[in-house]
Amino acid sequence: MSEKETMKQKQNNTSGKPKRKPGGHGKGQSAPKEQRTVRVRTPRELALDTLVKVAETGAYSNLQLNRALQDAQLQRADAGLVTELVYGTIQRQLTLDHWLSKFAAKGLRKLEPWVHQLLRMSAYQLLYLDRIPAHAAVNEAVTIAKRRGHQGISGMVNGILRSIDRNRAELTIDTISDKNPAVQISVRHSYPEWLVARWIKAYGVETTEAICASGNEAPHASVRINPLRETREEALQLLTEQGSEAEVSKLAPAGIVVRRGGNLADTEGFRKGLWTMQDESSMLVAEVVAPKAGMQVLDCCAAPGGKTTHMAELMGGKGKVYANDLHPHKRQLIVDQAIRLGLQNIEAITEDAGNLGVRFAPASLDAVLLDAPCSGFGVIRRKPEIKWTKTAGDVAEIAGIQRKLLKAAAELVKPGGTLVYSTCTIESTENEDQVAAFLQEHPEFQLDAEWPEEVLQPLREKGIIDSSFKGQAQLLPHHFGSDGFFIARLSKRQ
Numbered sequence: 104m105s106e107k108e109t110m111k112q113k114q115n116n117t118s119g120k121p122k123r124k125p126g127g128h129g130k131g132q133s134a135p136k137e138q139r140t141v142r143v144r145t146p147r148e149l150a151l152d153t154l155v156k157v158a159e160t161g162a163y164s165n166l167q168l169n170r171a172l173q174d175a176q177l178q179r180a181d182a183g184l185v186t187e188l189v190y191g192t193i194q195r196q197l198t199l200d201h202w203l204s205k206f207a208a209k210g211l212r213k214l215e216p217w218v219h220q221l222l223r224m225s226a227y228q229l230l231y232l233d234r235i236p237a238h239a240a241v242n243e244a245v246t247i248a249k250r251r252g253h254q255g256i257s258g259m260v261n262g263i264l265r266s267i268d269r270n271r272a273e274l275t276i277d278t279i280s281d282k283n284p285a286v287q288i289s290v291r292h293s294y295p296e297w298l299v300a301r302w303i304k305a306y307g308v309e310t311t312e313a314i315c316a317s318g319n320e321a322p323h324a325s326v327r328i329n330p331l332r333e334t335r336e337e338a339l340q341l342l343t344e345q346g347s348e349a350e351v352s353k354l355a356p357a358g359i360v361v362r363r364g365g366n367l368a369d370t371e372g373f374r375k376g377l378w379t380m381q382d383e384s385s386m387l388v389a390e391v392v393a394p395k396a397g398m399q400v401l402d403c404c405a406a407p408g409g410k411t412t413h414m415a416e417l418m419g420g421k422g423k424v425y426a427n428d429l430h431p432h433k434r435q436l437i438v439d440q441a442i443r444l445g446l447q448n449i450e451a452i453t454e455d456a457g458n459l460g461v462r463f464a465p466a467s468l469d470a471v472l473l474d475a476p477c478s479g480f481g482v483i484r485r486k487p488e489i490k491w492t493k494t495a496g497d498v499a500e501i502a503g504i505q506r507k508l509l510k511a512a513a514e515l516v517k518p519g520g521t522l523v524y525s526t527c528t529i530e531s532t533e534n535e536d537q538v539a540a541f542l543q544e545h546p547e548f549q550l551d552a553e554w555p556e557e558v559l560q561p562l563r564e565k566g567i568i569d570s571s572f573k574g575q576a577q578l579l580p581h582h583f584g585s586d587g588f589f590i591a592r593l594s595k596r597q
């Protein structure tokens with residue numbers, strides 16, 4: 104959903120006043136005596152608390168937000184407002200601070216965290232959400248500041264936000280004196296300058312700008328159909344009958360893009376195992392592994408099981424997919440998905456992927472997938488805080504882990520077998536460079552361009568690959584509006 108569409112959803116609730124659930128205690132209503140002291144938080148307060156928690160504890164925004172929304176049981180429009188405020192504020196943090204700092208006499212650094220987040224969240228409404236009247240955004244911020252702080256804080260919040268509103272026409276990128284493209288893109292799209300500079304080096308200015316802009320778009324939902332239960336046409340019809348706008352994915356052979364689908368996990372089709380929610384780029388990985396019925400396949404880093412279940416489906420439920428993950432608590436996630444989808448050819452195991460030699464004989468598996476832990480820069484739309492938490496040092500560190508896992512995974516592949524390496528990032532250190540270094544050290548492997556034609560065709564049409572395609576591809580988020588993903592298929596010589 105684009106920002107505009109999200110805003111449309113909230114059209115009926117632009118004042119931001121929470122609509123209480125039936126039986127709730129709205130303004131003006133008297134609460135039962137024993138509950139009088141409990142005040143229900145407004146959507147903006149809920150958003151503010153979530154922002155503070157994400158910033159202070161390093162919690163993932165999507166998990167923290169889901170938890171907050173579940174606890175609060177808001178109506179749909181209010182939940183939409185909270186979601187927009189949390190994601191939007193985190194996404195635009197750098198740009199918001201850039202403008203806020205022009206009007207904060209004592210700077211932003213010394214502000215209490217909740218005041219800083221309140222200013223960001225309110226400036227976000229003023230500068231990015233046309234449908235929220237400026238006076239509503241400012242008044243709500245001042246009310247929160249009065250409730251939580253003292254007169255001085257609410258006065259300062261009022262002053263800064265009114266200045267932003269009055270001067271909004273001048274708060275444009277043209278007024279930034281530094282013409283360095285990395286600075287311009289950093290402030291325009293709110294990304295750390297070091298990351299922008301790195302991407303400019305790898306992809307050039309124009310593509311970097313497209314990557315950054317696309318990372319601020321709300322992701323659209325997509326489902327992968329379970330071919331053991333239904334055809335894509337049947338799923339399309341069902342989703343349409345349920346009132347969703349559903350269309351065939353332009354990228355993934357088993358994918359359907361769903362708009363206005365609501366919570367797809369809360370549908371009959373999901374419960375019956377007709378589909379799995381998955382990003383379209385992510386759906387390509389199992390297609391590239393292309394496992395056949397009866398094969399012995401290993402997914403080294405499998406939880407929550409998106410690609411494991413896809414491979415098991417492609418194998419028609421025959422053969423075996425060993426679904427491994429480091430964390431014991433994630434095993435059940437994989438088991439639950441296998442049961443829901445009616446897949447009996449999955450065995451979930453728990454091990455460090457660097458140590459899977461203790462479970463499998465060398466050169467014993469037909470296909471091994473390493474969907475490696477990575478910096479995650481391809482999924483910034485879903486987890487915008489990644490921009491602010493990950494460092495260049497983290498990229499180097501995770502690349503070291505990937506190198507070890509790739510080496511260990513390779514040892515388990517049969518001669519003539521397949522090794523697929525994938526990440527949801529767009530960093531060459533973790534992707535192309537990783538594969539190049541691996542091939543140098545493992546002459547028994549080579550890149551393998553034998554990808555299914557239905558996967559190659561859309562990549563060719565978008566210009567992602569050309570006639571020089573050797574067996575690896577980097578999808579960027581703006582290509583199809585899906586996650587940034589890297590996939591390499593390697594085969595082991597006989």
Ligand SMILES: C[S@@+](CC[C@H](N)C(=O)[O-])C[C@H]1O[C@@H](n2cnc3c(N)ncnc32)[C@H](O)[C@@H]1O
Nearest residue numbers: 404405406407408409410428429455456474476
């Ligand atoms: C990118 S996610 C995998 C997503 C999964 N393939 C899917 O499609 O649903 C990476 C996973 O690797 C796991 N992981 C991280 N380090 C690992 C290690 N050393 N060994 C095994 N799994 C690991 C994490 O727990 C995480 O679930």
